[in-house]
Amino acid sequence: MDPIFIIGTERTGTNLLRLILNSHSHISIPHPPHIMKNFAGLEPFYGDLSVDKNFRALIRDVVITVKLHAYPWGINLDQEKIFLKAKARDLISVCFAVYDEYLESSGKSRWGCKSTFMIYHVALIRKYYPNAKFIYMVRDGRDVAASAKKTIFNHYCVYFTAKLWALEQEIGIYWLNKLSGQEIILLRYEDLLRDPEATVRSLCKFLNEPYQDNMLDFFKSKEAQKSASLSYAWKNTASPILKDNSAKFTKELSKKEIDLFEAIAFRELDRFFYTLTKPFCIAESVNARGVKFRFSYLAQEIFLMLRVQLQHIFTDKNTLIRFKKFLFLQYLNFIRPLKWN
Numbered sequence: 356m357d358p359i360f361i362i363g364t365e366r367t368g369t370n371l372l373r374l375i376l377n378s379h380s381h382i383s384i385p386h387p388p389h390i391m392k393n394f395a396g397l398e399p400f401y402g403d404l405s406v407d408k409n410f411r412a413l414i415r416d417v418v419i420t421v422k423l424h425a426y427p428w429g430i431n432l433d434q435e436k437i438f439l440k441a442k443a444r445d446l447i448s449v450c451f452a453v454y455d456e457y458l459e460s461s462g463k464s465r466w467g468c469k470s471t472f473m474i475y476h477v478a479l480i481r482k483y484y485p486n487a488k489f490i491y492m493v494r495d496g497r498d499v500a501a502s503a504k505k506t507i508f509n510h511y512c513v514y515f516t517a518k519l520w521a522l523e524q525e526i527g528i529y530w531l532n533k534l535s536g537q538e539i540i541l542l543r544y545e546d547l548l549r550d551p552e553a554t555v556r557s558l559c560k561f562l563n564e565p566y567q568d569n570m571l572d573f574f575k576s577k578e579a580q581k582s583a584s585l586s587y588a589w590k591n592t593a594s595p596i597l598k599d600n601s602a603k604f605t606k607e608l609s610k611k612e613i614d615l616f617e618a619i620a621f622r623e624l625d626r627f628f629y630t631l632t633k634p635f636c637i638a639e640s641v642n643a644r645g646v647k648f649r650f651s652y653l654a655q656e657i658f659l660m661l662r663v664q665l666q667h668i669f670t671d672k673n674t675l676i677r678f679k680k681f682l683f684l685q686y687l688n689f690i691r692p693l694k695w696n
Contacts, residue, residue: 356381356464356465357465357484357486357487357488358451358454358465358466358467358468358484358487358488359376359382359384359465359466359467359468359487359488359489359490359562360467360468360473360477360480360487360488360489360490361373361376361384361467361468361469361471361490361492362471362473362474362477362489362490362491362492362527362530363471363474363491363492363493363523363527364471364474364493364494364496364499364519364520364523364524365471365499365503365508365509366494366499366502366503366506366508366509367471367492367493367494367499367544368492368494368544368547369469369471369492370386370469370582370589370592371547371573371591371592371596372469372490372492372542372547373386373467373469374573374574374576374578374579374582374592375555375570375571375573376467376558376570377467377573377576377578378567378569378570378572378573378576378578379559379564379567379570380463380567381463381464381465381564382463382465382466382467382562382564383457383458383461383463383465383466383467384466384467384468384469385426385428385454385457385469386424386426386428386469386582387468387469387470388420388421388424388426388428388470389470389472390417390420390421390446390449390450390453390470391446391447391450391470391472391473391475391476392470392472393420393684394413394416394417394420394446395446395475395476396688397687397688397691398413398445398446400691400692400694401413401691404444404445405444410438410441410444411434411438413446413449414434414437414438414441414449415434416687417446417449417450417453418432418434418437418453419683420680420683420684421453423676423679423680423683424676424680425585425586425673425676425677425680426581426582426585426673427673427676428457430456430457430460432453432456433456436452436456437449437452437453437456440452440455440456442483443483447476447479447480447483448483450468451483454466454468465564471492471523474491474523474526474527474530475526477489477530486538487538488538488539488540488561488562489530489534489538489539489540490539490540490542490558490561491527491530491531491539491540491541491542492542492543492544493524493527493541493542493543493544493627494543494544494545495544495545495601495602495604495624495627495629496516496517496520496521496524496616496620496623496624496629497604497608497613497616497617497624497629498601498602498603498604499516499520500513500516500517500520500604500608500612500616501603501604501607501608502603503516504607504659504663505588505663506587506588506663507588507663507664507667508588510656511655511656511659511660511663512652512653512655512656512659513608513612513615513616514615514619514646514648514649514652514655514656515652515656516616517615517616517619517620518619520620520623521619521620521622521623524620524623524626524627525623528623528626540557540558540561542554542558543627544601545601547596548596548597548598548599548600548601549598551571551596552571555570555571571595571596574592574593574594574595579592579593580593584672585671585672585673586667586670586671586672586673587666587667587670587671588667588671604616613632614632614633615646617631617632617633618646619646621635621639
């Protein structure tokens, strides 16, 4: 069956959705090693991928990063199978073949990908899977900013989070307008919190899959328990849906930070029916004058990054493997361009 892609922005509840869908007897969605995000910029430096040696080198490095993923998959990927199964000689085909391998190990019939960064590759995905299903997940960007300040998977400073959130919503809106309702569905995180069963039933209908009662018992699964044990950022995955986990920005962001976010992303907030704390016309006026970059934003980004990274070193079980993957990717980003030259 055609695969499922959960796209959008980090910290929008996509890990929760992954666990819900993964609880379905037909659907297998592993925690994403972000293959396209990590290798899209490197792909040209592997040379002509029609040459077996070059293509095998790319596959080897992708497999190593999956083995070093902060959320271990617990399977041994067969590089030769990936080489033979790849639909074409390109990175995204390697990505698809890796997920095919995971699906085979799961014993299910359909795989999904939760790498939200695939929002940048929708057109390429559709080239190989014209009937792929896209779940575009949206959360109030101000809550995304509040969450991002405490986790290691995104920007930290509200200025940078707002810029990224607005950009990725622009892309999501483009695809919402371009694709049919049979191809893409909008899922607001807040709707999932408010009425989980109705939301998941609607989602199953979109995916052409039967609704299963155990999907909302996702938190009891081994996958959810494993997730919660690995990182502070995923601790809520072993709990039932937290219905009050919205509008937290009102307590966790300062008034200045809220104003900054709204000045940058007011159009996108309004598009998804998130009420502004200031009238639309005021945010538009501020935006018209320009929200200029300030070095204080960069200083805050660095300070928060250091503080959060330090906290996660002492709280997360996967710190060492996460560091190994980081070093390996830094090595590739240094060595591959040199080999190309």
